[in-house]
Amino acid sequence: MASAMANMEALKGAHRELKARMEKSVEDFRAHLLSARTGRANVHMLDHVKVDYYGTDTPVAQMGQVSTPEPTLILVSPYDAGMVSAIEKAIRTSGTGLNPMTDGKVIRVPVPPMTEERRKEVVKQLNKTMEDHKTAIRNIRRDGNEQIKKAAKDKLISADDEKRANEEVQQLTDAEIKRVEELFKAKEKEVMTV
Numbered sequence: 001m002a003s004a005m006a007n008m009e010a011l012k013g014a015h016r017e018l019k020a021r022m023e024k025s026v027e028d029f030r031a032h033l034l035s036a037r038t039g040r041a042n043v044h045m046l047d048h049v050k051v052d053y054y055g056t057d058t059p060v061a062q063m064g065q066v067s068t069p070e071p072t073l074i075l076v077s078p079y080d081a082g083m084v085s086a087i088e089k090a091i092r093t094s095g096t097g098l099n100p101m102t103d104g105k106v107i108r109v110p111v112p113p114m115t116e117e118r119r120k121e122v123v124k125q126l127n128k129t130m131e132d133h134k135t136a137i138r139n140i141r142r143d144g145n146e147q148i149k150k151a152a153k154d155k156l157i158s159a160d161d162e163k164r165a166n167e168e169v170q171q172l173t174d175a176e177i178k179r180v181e182e183l184f185k186a187k188e189k190e191v192m193t194v
Contacts, residue, residue, distance in 0.1 A: 004164040010156035011148065011165055018144040018169065022137050022176040029133040029180050033187045036126055037096065039119075041068040041111040045098070046076070051090040053083065063087055064107075074098075074109040081105065114191075123188050130184045134177050141173040 005015035034044035043066045050057040060066060064078035064087065076091075078084050081104075088107050091100045097118075100109045114122070145166055152162040 004161070004168050005148075008151075008157050008161055008165065010151040010154075014144060014147045014151075015168070018140055019172060021140045022172060025133050025136045025140065026176055026179050026183075029130065030183055032129050032133075033126065033183055036187060036191070037111075037114065037122055038191050039111075039114045039193075040071050041074045041109075043068055043074065045074060045096065045111070046091065046109075049090050049094040049096065051083065051087050053086070060087060060090065072111050072113070074111060076100075076107040076109065077105075078107070119191050122191050126184060126187060126191070130180055133180050137173055137176050137180070141169055144169040 003015055005011040031047070034042070035047040037045055043061070046060040046066060049060045051060060051063050052058075053063060060076060063080070063083055064076050067075045067077075069075055076087060078087055084102050084104060084107060088100045088102050091098055091107065091109060098109050098111065100107045102108070148157070148162055148165045148169065151157045151165075152159065157165065
């Protein structure tokens with residue numbers, strides 16, 4: 001669909017910016033879903049775990065090779081052997097509910113099967129995250145509508161253009177919220193499947 005706003009000189013940049021910000025919100029939600037725990041081991045489960053590496057919070061994936069040799073095991077092979085215990089501690093205290101074990105060289109992170117209760121809890125957390133991202137998208141819509149209103153007030157666009165631009169922002173908002181909901185539904189199905 002051609003953008004009406006992109007053809008309005010006063011709103012060209014605004015349309016691009018709104019679309020980019022909304023897409024960024026959707027991508028952030030997608031990244032959050034990747035790290036959500038299902039019953040299977042997944043290298044992204046450790047994406048949000050940070051290790052104190054000489055004063056810098058560093059993601060586990062940058063500290064070593066992360067792999068899933070089995071469906072119920074994550075293996076972390078640190079690049080720096082001196083960081084094994086720090087990585088192990090970071091995973092243990094990260095709130096992921098995982099209990100890593102080490103032999104001094106590699107860290108084995110068994111992924112226990114999820115109980116029905118735990119699955120429901122994960123879905124509930126993901127639902128809250130989805131609502132936060134939908135709110136973020138709606139806030140971006142509000143910013144866009146304010147830019148349109150200002151352009152109309154400053155006589156940079158006509159009343160018809162203002163109406164068309166507002167409708168376009170609403171369509172963009174609806175489309176991005178629908179994407180977030182579809183991503184959530186697919187992940188919910190994955191989490192609830194035993």
